[in-house]
Amino acid sequence: MSSAAGISRAEVANLARLARIEMSDIELDHLASELGIILNAVAKVSEVATADIEPTSHPLAMVNVFRKDEIRPSLTAQEALSGAPAQEESRFKVPQILGDE
């Protein structure tokens, strides 16, 4: 990600590509400046994050929250598929996948 100074047009284009969102040149220009403003606002946080503050990924100072290896009831296939736009043979049906793997 870019520095607190904002985000370049190329970075926005790359993010759009990663997110599979097609964007026109005009949209890229527009978003680069808008996202830059948002990033600058968020970057204020780094002003208080001094060297003596540990980076954290969680608001609570907790570790080792575990569950026992026990089976809990799953959804039925019908329930699992109830929100799917399309299904076939009890499976989620998705459009042709681009790329490979």
Next chain:
Amino acid sequence: MKYDALIEKYEPVLGLEVHVELGTESKMFCGCATVFGAEPNTQTCPVCLGLPGSLPVVNEKAVEYTIAIGLALNCAIAPYSRFARKNYFYPDMPKNFQTSQYDEPICINGYLDLDVETEDGIKNFRVEIERVHMEEDTGKSLHMGGDTGRIHGADYSLLDYNRAGIPLVEIVTKIVEGTGKYAPLVAKAYVKELRDILRGLGVSDVKMEQGSLRCDANVSLRLIGEKKLGTRSETKNVNSLRSVERAIRGEMIRHSILLEKGEKVKQETRHFQEDTGETIAGRSKEEAEDYRYFPEPDLVPVAPSLEWIESIGQSLGERPSDRRKRLQSAWSVPDKEMAAMVNADLLDTVEASVLLGADPTKARSWWLGEISRIANEKAVAISQLAITPGDVAKIVALVGAGELTDKLARAVIEGVIAGEGDPETVIEKRGFKVVSDDGALIAAIEKAVAALPDVAEKVRSGHIPAAGALIGAVMKDTKGQADAAKVRSLLLQHLGQPE
């Protein structure tokens, strides 16, 4: 370029990534069951479907298993590790990300020592382990339409998320170099040893054919003496031990042909084809992947206590390499045969026969000889043949008691494998009547007496100790299958000196 020529000029460098599905009852972050082959989408819930508002919680057993794997691979266990989101757009994860570990894996810096059987004898190699980390498996896609079942040309895909969220451990080696021409064998031995360790730990069923153990092989070549690494290809999901060896050998040859032509090896994913033994190009990786990893905000860090790590360490049990040494010496097996048995994956099977009372040498020779031959002939794994360690123990016992000759025993084995029933049933059905038959023994005794008339005369005149030579000859003639006490009594009777 031929293999022999390429290894004169190039040095292969490998990197191996093994994914193993843990054998927990429930998934990594939710309580869904992990049964293989269940009806599609019957083992899912809001957590593993990534529905809004659901909250993942780490399966303690999965952490315990991963620590056990790390310890067995001589890794350091990190006092503090975290999960991260690996973001990508592919429908095999309904969440659009895979929960994995990124820059803070739970186990680091291990190694695995290997005894590799080569044409030049047994060679020792150490494969260094970079990391062992926890993640979750992805769902299964079926590509529909088109004619290949592959993504290219498919009209749409169908997703089953039963597998999505099953605990997965990824074991990554450091670069493996200095193995030269043995590289494919070292890789195969590594995956095999790893599989045996995981099986011994009881953390996974390690079934490569069901995908619970999968290997991705990175291969590159560089000119011998060169420091800089060549461009690598990554062959995905190689699903048998034999394929590991074939895939790496094939990639080495493919790379060398390109390099000899002055062309470049493309950095790309390749898919191994079981039927042809070749790999075909998949996604190009020339553009570095960008998964935008970030720490998983829904999960707190894992910080295993020293006491926990220690108690897991104490429960590890015997290492496969120690077990091999123990069995080899207990059964007095020569190195070469030991390697053959390990290679054929017969150690458990032979041990099972031995535990059921079979003589180790005899059990080994049936499994490694006749039974392996039949498996080869049928082109199936020995484990797929309908013969059990108990059957073999029974056959060894019958041969030992002089009730079967080797020749008949082979026929019994064939019968058992053909599904005619257990050894006794086959013997009865086929009407095998055996050496313990006095007639057959008497024939052998007559033969021995005819061959050693002077000795027979001594016995006839009352010099009983001389009978030893005749008994020996009969035993030799019956390939040791006759009961020596019975031979002695029949012989003395025959020579007019009943005891």
